[in-house]
Amino acid sequence: MSYKMHILVCGGTGCQASNSQGIIANLKEELTNKNLENEVQVIATGCFGFCEQGPIVKIMPDNTFYTQVKPGDSEEIVNEHIIKGRKVNRLLYRDPENKERVSDSKHMDFYKKQLRIALRNCGLIDPENIEEYIARDGYAALAKCVSEMTPEEVINEVKFSGLRGRGGGGFPTGLKWELTRKYKADQKFVVCNADEGDPGAFMDRSIMEGDPHSVIEAMAICGYSIGADKGLIYIRAEYPLAIQRLQTAIKQAEEYGLLGKNILGSGFNFTLEFRYGAGAFVCGEETALIHSMEGHRGEPTTKPPFPAESGYLNLPTNVNNVETYANIPVIMNKGANWFNKIGTEKSKGTKVFALAGKINNVGLIEVPMGTTLKEVIYEIGGGIKNGKKFKAVQTGGPSGGCLTEKHLNVPIDYDNLLASGSMMGSGGMIVMDEDDCMVAVAKFYLDFTVEESCGKCTPCRVGNKRLYETLDLITNGKATMDDLNRLKNLGQVIKDTALCGLGQTSPNPILSTIDNFYDEYTAHIRDHKCPAGKCKALLNYVIDPQLCIGCTLCVRNCLSNAITGIRKEPHTIDPEKCIKCGVCLTKCKFNAISIQ
Amino acid sequence: MEKIKSIADLKKIKEKVQAKIDLREKSEQAENLIQIKVAMATCGIASGSKETMDYFIDNLEKSGIQAVVTQTGCMGYCYAEPTVEITKPGKDPIVFGQVNQQKAEEIIQKYLKNDELVEGIIPVNYNTIND
Ligand SMILES: Cc1cc2nc3c(=O)[nH]c(=O)nc-3n(C[C@H](O)[C@H](O)[C@H](O)COP(=O)(O)O)c2cc1C
Ligand code: SF4
Numbered sequence: 062m063s064y065k066m067h068i069l070v071c072g073g074t075g076c077q078a079s080n081s082q083g084i085i086a087n088l089k090e091e092l093t094n095k096n097l098e099n100e101v102q103v104i105a106t107g108c109f110g111f112c113e114q115g116p117i118v119k120i121m122p123d124n125t126f127y128t129q130v131k132p133g134d135s136e137e138i139v140n141e142h143i144i145k146g147r148k149v150n151r152l153l154y155r156d157p158e159n160k161e162r163v164s165d166s167k168h169m170d171f172y173k174k175q176l177r178i179a180l181r182n183c184g185l186i187d188p189e190n191i192e193e194y195i196a197r198d199g200y201a202a203l204a205k206c207v208s209e210m211t212p213e214e215v216i217n218e219v220k221f222s223g224l225r226g227r228g229g230g231g232f233p234t235g236l237k238w239e240l241t242r243k244y245k246a247d248q249k250f251v252v253c254n255a256d257e258g259d260p261g262a263f264m265d266r267s268i269m270e271g272d273p274h275s276v277i278e279a280m281a282i283c284g285y286s287i288g289a290d291k292g293l294i295y296i297r298a299e300y301p302l303a304i305q306r307l308q309t310a311i312k313q314a315e316e317y318g319l320l321g322k323n324i325l326g327s328g329f330n331f332t333l334e335f336r337y338g339a340g341a342f343v344c345g346e347e348t349a350l351i352h353s354m355e356g357h358r359g360e361p362t363t364k365p366p367f368p369a370e371s372g373y374l375n376l377p378t379n380v381n382n383v384e385t386y387a388n389i390p391v392i393m394n395k396g397a398n399w400f401n402k403i404g405t406e407k408s409k410g411t412k413v414f415a416l417a418g419k420i421n422n423v424g425l426i427e428v429p430m431g432t433t434l435k436e437v438i439y440e441i442g443g444g445i446k447n448g449k450k451f452k453a454v455q456t457g458g459p460s461g462g463c464l465t466e467k468h469l470n471v472p473i474d475y476d477n478l479l480a481s482g483s484m485m486g487s488g489g490m491i492v493m494d495e496d497d498c499m500v501a502v503a504k505f506y507l508d509f510t511v512e513e514s515c516g517k518c519t520p521c522r523v524g525n526k527r528l529y530e531t532l533d534l535i536t537n538g539k540a541t542m543d544d545l546n547r548l549k550n551l552g553q554v555i556k557d558t559a560l561c562g563l564g565q566t567s568p569n570p571i572l573s574t575i576d577n578f579y580d581e582y583t584a585h586i587r588d589h590k591c592p593a594g595k596c597k598a599l600l601n602y603v604i605d606p607q608l609c610i611g612c613t614l615c616v617r618n619c620l621s622n623a624i625t626g627i628r629k630e631p632h633t634i635d636p637e638k639c640i641k642c643g644v645c646l647t648k649c650k651f652n653a654i655s656i657q
Numbered sequence: 658m659e660k661i662k663s664i665a666d667l668k669k670i671k672e673k674v675q676a677k678i679d680l681r682e683k684s685e686q687a688e689n690l691i692q693i694k695v696a697m698a699t700c701g702i703a704s705g706s707k708e709t710m711d712y713f714i715d716n717l718e719k720s721g722i723q724a725v726v727t728q729t730g731c732m733g734y735c736y737a738e739p740t741v742e743i744t745k746p747g748k749d750p751i752v753f754g755q756v757n758q759q760k761a762e763e764i765i766q767k768y769l770k771n772d773e774l775v776e777g778i779i780p781v782n783y784n785t786i787n788d
């Protein structure tokens with residue numbers, strides 16, 4: 062007897078943090094109480110992407126999508142929905158525009174424009190059950206490659222698909238495989254870059270948690286095509302759930318004979334191992350990653366030689382990103398010809414983005430290349446939070462730039478983003494509104510790069526520190542116009558001279574904000590004003606003499622003794638002494654204190 | 658666990674688990690498939706709607722008919738339970754009353770396979786709260 066209904070509960074890191082495991086436990090208990098445990102199956106899946114509304118519970122076949130579910134809702138879901146067939150209205154998603162409840166994901170703006178290739182199984186299968194992956198054509202691509210295709214044919218298919226690296230560089234994947242195949246060696250390696258160091262990014266983590274077998278299968282296909290029988294997954298130790306899911310998946314694949322010796326009777330052998338990283342951003346750079354795997358300091362070295370020629374243990378090594386791999390089985394199953402119809406001329410397929418910042422629908426999305434920023438922000442993302450005005454969107458993380466209103470209609474792909482002064486990067490997308498100060502945003506990213514610079518080369522180690530200090534002067538109203546020019550010149554020099562991609566791109570957030578928000582920089586420098594009202598040092602607390610009745614409450618609360626005045630007469634704040642703590646503002650009962 | 662040694666072995670596993678995943682895959686595109694809703698409130702269950710639902714699930718698969726079988730609340734025809742609402746793609750829903758296993762088989766053979774109507778149709782003109 063098969064199950065009549067499936068309850069899919071998100072078991073990704075995000076939803077687990079809001080106790081999706083408690084929901085699963087309660088649902089199971091409730092079903093057992095009602096003797097339904099053999100008719101209704103509860104499955105922990107990977108991430109649905111709609112993290113803003115998590116934890117998500119989906120009921121199949123009714124295709125009902127419940128949001129923000131708590132363990133305490135389990136009883137009602139079982140009693141009402143499962144037993145009586147009535148949807149639990151209050152748990153349905155409410156459309157932010159027309160406030161109507163929507164019961165299935167297909168009718169939500171968040172999902173309408175999405176096309177899920179890399180995320181195809183996330184939220185649909187149980188990542189800890191290899192058979193569910195097999196049911197979704199899992200390992201069929203590997204089987205086809207090793208038993209019906211030559212390695213060259215596999216490489217040609219990948220080349221023809223037009224797939225480019227999703228880790229940031231956008232290098233053509235088929236070409237990389239071909240290069241690695243060309244180098245002769247007794248031992249070669251397939252490496253998966255699962256370092257994912259961009260602040261706020263969780264694309265790769267979600268794929269590994271929600272569909273670990275797709276990465277494993279693709280690595281084996283890569284091994285077959287380049288002539289490697291060993292794969293290494295370099296993953297940060299901060300991803301315990303992803304590690305555990307991958308471990309389970311590898312163990313199952315071995316048990317089923319899909320990893321190991323003589324896979325599917327083809328004579329091809331392939332095994333996988335882990336290498337753990339400590340979470341340094343620079344260790345995502347492929348040469349630093351390889352050194353870290355070898356047990357050395359995670360510092361980059363110059364290229365060439367590229368890893369394809371001399372990588373792990375100085376042997377030919379193919380390094381690809383998690384999302385790049387996740388596309389491979391689909392390409393082999395559906396054909397390069399299917400894949401290269403999706404996307405734009407030079408960027409094929411889809412891209413996963415982690416949508417964050419001042420946007421209504423925070424979460425993980427996957428869209429065809431060529432989708433515009435406007436569609437992503439206003440349709441999928443549901444627009445700017447609290448009805449505020451859109452100001453900018455940062456793509457490419459600390460290596461990228463800010464795009465503005467005038468870029469909203471740009472179709473997203475590798476080349477267009479570069480031409481607009483940003484880059485694709487690994488898929489972070491942070492939306493900013495009118496309350497965000499662009500100088501402060503640039504400073505935030507520089508703070509990150511200064512912290513993460515490995516220190517090996519001078520331009521990056523010293524140069525970025527100087528850039529940061531200059532930004533600090535600007536946000537404190539102590540910079541001159543000369544400093545602004547220096548920022549631009551030094552930024553360019555660092556880009557031209559730094560050793561690795563980290564330094565070569567670190568000035569981008571500054572350069573692009575200077576380009577797009579020049580007036581905001583000059584306002585800080587010339588007028589000592591922060592137009593967004595974010596830079597504390599440039600704010601002044603003032604007392605309105607019309608409203609102040611001289612109650613002296615603020616005087617007693619100001620720890621810096623910045624407020625003076627005679628009782629029952631209007632008081633004043635000495636800007637030199639004021640440390641802008643904001644206490645007086647909250648204490649004054651007459652709204653006499655304001656920020657200017 | 659027997660190791661998978663060939664593409665044929667892999668296909669066998671796929672077929673074995675396919676039905677399970679089908680339920681999830683098909684529901685995503687339910688409007689293109691035949692939808693069968695079995696009323697499963699107290700009145701329905703008491704008169705055997707559970708058995709009816711099981712019968713549909715087990716036998717549709719055998720007849721090779723692609724359909725999504727779900728349950729719904731009481732449709733208000735308690736006198737005619739078990740009631741079943743069937744929507745073929747692009748057609749209006751039809752409600753059948755007193756669907757026991759025999760009737761279910763007749764519906765599968767006649768209405769679902771050949772578009773022939775069978776007796777026991779309840780005339781309806783309402784919109785369900787779920788729509
Ligand atoms: C500072 C820096 C950090 C990087 N971090 C990552 C990362 O976290 N994940 C990743 O896949 N690639 C990262 N890369 C890109 C890798 O060097 C490499 O290009 C990529 O893993 C190749 O795989 P792909 O062709 O599939 O994108 C980073 C590059 C630089 C310069
Ligand atoms: S650019 Fe920065 S991170 Fe890269 S090698 Fe130089 S110091 Fe290290």
Ligand code: SF4
Pocket residue numbers: 602618619620621622623624634638639640641642643644645646
């Ligand atoms: S902001 Fe703080 S330091 Fe400044 S006047 Fe008010 S209480 Fe004093």
